[in-house]
Structure formats: C-alpha cells, structure tokens
Amino acid sequence: EPEVTQTPSHQVTQMGQEVILRCVPISNHLYFYWYRQILGQKVEFLVSFYNNEISEKSEIFDDQFSVERPDGSNFTLKIRSTKLEDSAMYFCASKQGTLVNTEAFFGQGTRLTVV
Amino acid sequence: KQEVTQIPAALSVPEGENLVLNCSFTDSAIYNLQWFRQDPGKGLTSLLLIQSSQREQTSGRLNASLDKSSGRSTLYIAASQPGDSATYLCAVGQTDSWGKLQFGAGTQVVVTP
Numbered sequence: 001e002p003e004v005t006q007t008p009s010h011q012v013t014q015m016g017q018e019v020i021l022r023c024v025p026i027s028n029h030l031y032f033y034w035y036r037q038i039l040g041q042k043v044e045f046l047v048s049f050y051n052n053e054i055s056e057k058s059e060i061f062d063d064q065f066s067v068e069r070p071d072g073s074n075f076t077l078k079i080r081s082t083k084l085e086d087s088a089m090y091f092c093a094s095k096q097g098t099l100v101n102t103e104a105f106f107g108q109g110t111r112l113t114v115v
Numbered sequence: 116k117q118e119v120t121q122i123p124a125a126l127s128v129p130e131g132e133n134l135v136l137n138c139s140f141t142d143s144a145i146y147n148l149q150w151f152r153q154d155p156g157k158g159l160t161s162l163l164l165i166q167s168s169q170r171e172q173t174s175g176r177l178n179a180s181l182d183k184s185s186g187r188s189t190l191y192i193a194a195s196q197p198g199d200s201a202t203y204l205c206a207v208g209q210t211d212s213w214g215k216l217q218f219g220a221g222t223q224v225v226v227t228p
Binding site for chain 1: 158
C-alpha cells in the first residue's frame, strides 16, 4: 500500500543550526502538508503546498521556515536557525486530487531535538 | 476560530467492551472530519473519513457518526481488543482552507485483557 515516507526518523541538532526534514509523499497526490506535535500537545498545522507554491501557512511558519518540492517527488521542510522550542515531532502529509472526499495520509514523523 | 475538543482525555476499558469516543467542534463550516490512531512516538494512521454531507461511515469494527449542525462526531469501536490501545485523534477540515486539518488533543485508550 502506498505510504508517505519521512527521513530521518530522529534528528538531533544544535541551536542555531539549519535542518532539512525530508518527505516523499504518495506519488499521485497533489496537496502536501507539514504539521508538528510538541510533546504532550496537539498536532498543529504549519503549511500547505499545492501547484509548487505555498497555499496556506500558520503563524508558526515564520521566516525561519521554508518548504520546497525540488524534484517532483521529495517535499522538504527547512528550518534555517533552529531554536530550543522547535523541538517536536514533524509530520508530512499528502492528499489526492480533491479536498472534500479524500483522506490525508501522514508519514511516521521526524523527531527533531534541538540542544 | 475553530476549536476541536475530545472528551474524555483518557479511557480504560476491559477487553470486549465497546468504546465510545467523542469529538466536538465549534465551527460547522467543515467539509470533512477524519479520525486517526496514534501509537506512542509514532505517526498518524487514518481510520475513517466522513464528508460533511454524510452522517455515518463504517470500517470493520469502527463506526463514526457526524452531526455537523451540533458540531459533534462520535467514534464507536465494537468489541475492543488490547491491540486497540492507542490515542485516537479527530481532525476537521475547514471549508476556507486548502485541506488544513485542525486537530483535537486526543483520547488515550487502554484496553485491559
């Protein structure tokens, strides 16, 4: 069964360093998302991406964050200068063609630890 | 602003009992609602999707209902098993967004043998 794949599963980085989280969405999906979950808190929306551009972003998604779909298969989230409060589980998700009647499929997540 | 609430926050039942998990949302302008399962430290597994025009959706032992006008959804899990132990999340898709999901905090379920 097709699945969303995320790498790495766990990343430890020093404060101020740049990190890139990688995702391979399901191949025929058109809508792509990043969410995060701080330990013990709700899953929060970060950004949606459609037709090679950001379609919506939350207040969390500030200038330190960026997304890219460089080659038609990978979808990346970059954090330019990590802060301690960026420590969280980051989930990538994708959806097929229509918004109403298609499920969002999530990857297994990347646990980011900023020290 | 949409608020999604799940009650109870935690639930423990003996094996074989039926589970009833509740989800409420404040803004009825949704196009769908999705239930997920999350195991500790793991990703989100989609269980059921209900479109806003539907009242109910079933998959095996799982049945989810949706009452959009009252802002409620209920997930029923029949004849619970220890393998059903997990956190269950509901998430709503807003009509004014590009598929963004707004999540509840989840109900942590323990099924004891």
